[in-house]
Amino acid sequence: MTKVAIIGGGAAxxxxxxHLKELLPTxxxxxxxxxxxxxxxxxxxxxxxCNVTNSFASVTDLVQVYPRGAKLLKRLFRAFSPADAYxxxxxxxxxxxxxxxxxxxxxxxxxxxxILCLTRQAQRLGVEVRTQVxxxxxxxxxxxxxxxxTERGEARQEVFNAVSLTTGGAPHGEGHDNLRALGHExxxxxxxxxxxxxxxxxxxxxxxxxxxxxxxxxxxxxxRGEGPLLITHWGLSGPAILKLSSxxxxxxxxxNYQAPLLISWSGTTNTEEVAAQxxxxxxxxxxxxxxxxxxxxxxxxxxxxxxxxxxxxxxRPWGEVGRKGINRLANVLTADSYSxxxxxxxxxEFVTCGGVSLSSVDARTLESKSAEGLFFAGEVLDxxxxxxxxxxxxxxxxxxxxxxxxxxRLTSAHLQPLVGEGHIDKAR
Numbered sequence: 001m002t003k004v005a006i007i008g009g010g011a012a013x014x015x016x017x018x019h020l021k022e023l024l025p026t027x028x029x030x031x032x033x034x035x036x037x038x039x040x041x042x043x044x045x046x047x048x049x050c051n052v053t054n055s056f057a058s059v060t061d062l063v064q065v066y067p068r069g070a071k072l073l074k075r076l077f078r079a080f081s082p083a084d085a086y087x088x089x090x091x092x093x094x095x096x097x098x099x100x101x102x103x104x105x106x107x108x109x110x111x112x113x114x115i116l117c118l119t120r121q122a123q124r125l126g127v128e129v130r131t132q133v134x135x136x137x138x139x140x141x142x143x144x145x146x147x148x149x150t151e152r153g154e155a156r157q158e159v160f161n162a163v164s165l166t167t168g169g170a171p172h173g174e175g176h177d178n179l180r181a182l183g184h185e186x187x188x189x190x191x192x193x194x195x196x197x198x199x200x201x202x203x204x205x206x207x208x209x210x211x212x213x214x215x216x217x218x219x220x221x222x223x224r225g226e227g228p229l230l231i232t233h234w235g236l237s238g239p240a241i242l243k244l245s246s247x248x249x250x251x252x253x254x255x256n257y258q259a260p261l262l263i264s265w266s267g268t269t270n271t272e273e274v275a276a277q278x279x280x281x282x283x284x285x286x287x288x289x290x291x292x293x294x295x296x297x298x299x300x301x302x303x304x305x306x307x308x309x310x311x312x313x314x315x316r317p318w319g320e321v322g323r324k325g326i327n328r329l330a331n332v333l334t335a336d337s338y339s340x341x342x343x344x345x346x347x348x349e350f351v352t353c354g355g356v357s358l359s360s361v362d363a364r365t366l367e368s369k370s371a372e373g374l375f376f377a378g379e380v381l382d383x384x385x386x387x388x389x390x391x392x393x394x395x396x397x398x399x400x401x402x403x404x405x406x407x408x409r410l411t412s413a414h415l416q417p418l419v420g421e422g423h424i425d426k427a428r
Contacts, residue, residue: 002027002410005147005160007135009033011042012378012395013166014118014127019403021125024410029127030160032149034134039115041168045392046103050111052094053085053396054389055102065390067192067247069383072358073394080400082393092117103389137178138163138374145373162406164375166399169352169384179356183370187382189354190253194245196261197342198235202305207233209302213267214240219260219337223248229263231302234344236261239387245343246386249353257343265306266296266333275330282326286319293318295333306332351391353384365405366398373409377402 004020006013009031017029031038042050054065062070086104090096094117095107106113122129136155137148145163149156169189170176176186198204214229225244230237245252252259266274278295285293291314294303304314310329312321321329356376360369366381368374377398385391 003158003160004029004406004410005145005158005163006031006166007147007163008166008168008378008380009035009038009129009131010166010168010378010395011039011118011392012168012380012399013164014039014122015396015399016164016166016377016403017127018118018121018125019400020406021122021127023403023407025125027410031122031127031129032133032135032147033129033131036132038129038131039118042114042118042392043111045111046105046389048111049105049109050114051103051105051387051389051392052089052096052114053082053104053393055098055104056082057102064386065388066383066385066394067249068187068353069358069381069385069394072363072383073397075363076397076401079404080397085393085396088396089114089117092121101388135175138182140182140371143373161410162373162375164377164402164406165356165380166376166378166402167380169355169379171352182368182374184360184368185357187354187357189352190249191343191351192246192249192353192384193242193351193387195232195237195344196235196241196245196340197257197344198261198338199341200235200338202308203231203338204233204235206231206301206305209299210238211265211298211302214238215264215267215269216240216244217262217269218244218248218251219262221248221251223251226267232344235340236263237344242387246351246353246384249384252340252343257340259340261338261340263336263338264334265298265302265336269334271327271330271334274333275326278326278330282318282321286317288318290314290316290318290321295329306336309336351384352379353382355380355382357382362405364401365408366402367405367409375402375406 004027006017013031017031021029045051059065062074066073086096094113096104097107098104133149133151135147135149139146141159144159144161146157146159171189173189180186209231211229216225223244225240227239229240290307290312291304307314310332312325361376362369366376378395383394385394
């Protein structure tokens with residue numbers, strides 16, 4: 001019997017197992033999960049709703065949403081696209097809805113719909129799922145692989161024709177030494193998708209305020225983010241920050257999360273344009289106080305705060321503000337400067353950049369270039385996306401590519417009996 005081990009019972013692992021069993025119905029496919037429950041990240045994603053994919057309607061270049069892995073995913077999407085993922089879940093009993101922001105969720109608004117779909121399909125196809133079984137080592141045995149693992153407190157091992165690693169991000173480099181020993185290049189893991197901590201009491205006192213269409217940047221770099229921005233009691237969050245944290249993940253890691261931040265509250269970085277808008281606002285309200293006539297309908301508390309940042313009293317009449325005051329206010333609205341002093345977490349979700357370098361795998365099949373019969377899918381690869389369903393989309397597409405790669409290898413290869421199989425079965 002052909003045997004395949006999938007190490008990691010997350011989104012990529014289950015999707016790979018399902019597609020592999022459909023391609024090789026007689027294969028014995030086993031998912032090894034170190035935790036007590038499978039699909040734990042799916043459970044908490046999207047605030048418990050699971051942002052399963054994205055319409056990509058507003059994406060003109062994959063680099064916009066995949067700081068790492070865009071080139072590979074452009075290729076993989078030709079074989080299994082975001083639209084294919086959407087169609088697959090609907091065909092397997094999960095109606096989906098696309099929000100105005102192009103994020104796709106189950107119509108039920110519950111991640112349980114995705115979890116039940118994946119686990120039921122795996123069960124229907126005969127995928128074996130074993131939980132609380134952490135892998136400790138991978139060892140090449142002729143043309144096969146010996147998987148060393150711990151089960152019920154005992155060290156065990158089993159041989160497989162092929163293995164796929166779908167272990168997700170490794171924040172502390174778990175398992176990287178074994179992979180390096182097998183000839184793989186590893187990009188140092190570091191967090192992606194996180195909030196910013198600021199030491200700015202006057203700003204954080206405005207916690208709860210959301211600014212739609214803000215723009216953010218790390219000063220002196222090309223890293224940018226845009227979208228709603230949320231002021232929190234520790235600093236800043238929201239898509240404008242999360243996108244920036246993803247784009248600048250490696251840079252911020254190297255800077256120990258100490259960096260200059262620029263915010264455009266106006267949604268544009270064109271200071272001259274905003275100054276002209278302020279002048280028109282001024283001419284229309286010469287006798288009224290600054291605090292009572294807000295630019296772009298910014299919330300009153302935030303508008304008063306930004307006026308003070310520009311050295312202007314909210315009680316001052318618009319007609320008494322000179323050109324210098326208008327320019328200072330335009331600068332605050334387009335390039336307000338802060339210092340990032342640390343990072344927070346984004347809800348219960350955790351995304352890691354880094355992992356197996358894409359130069360170490362075949363771009364078509366995601367098979368290791370240095371260790372035949374070893375495949376990768378999901379976040380274990382050096383692929384990560386911004387918030388909005390892009391990371392799950394990458395998981396679905398890489399899983400399908402790996403499943404097809406495994407099927408291709410095993411059906412084209414002359415399979416020999418697995419070494420020591422009888423002994424290992426007795427040990428189990």
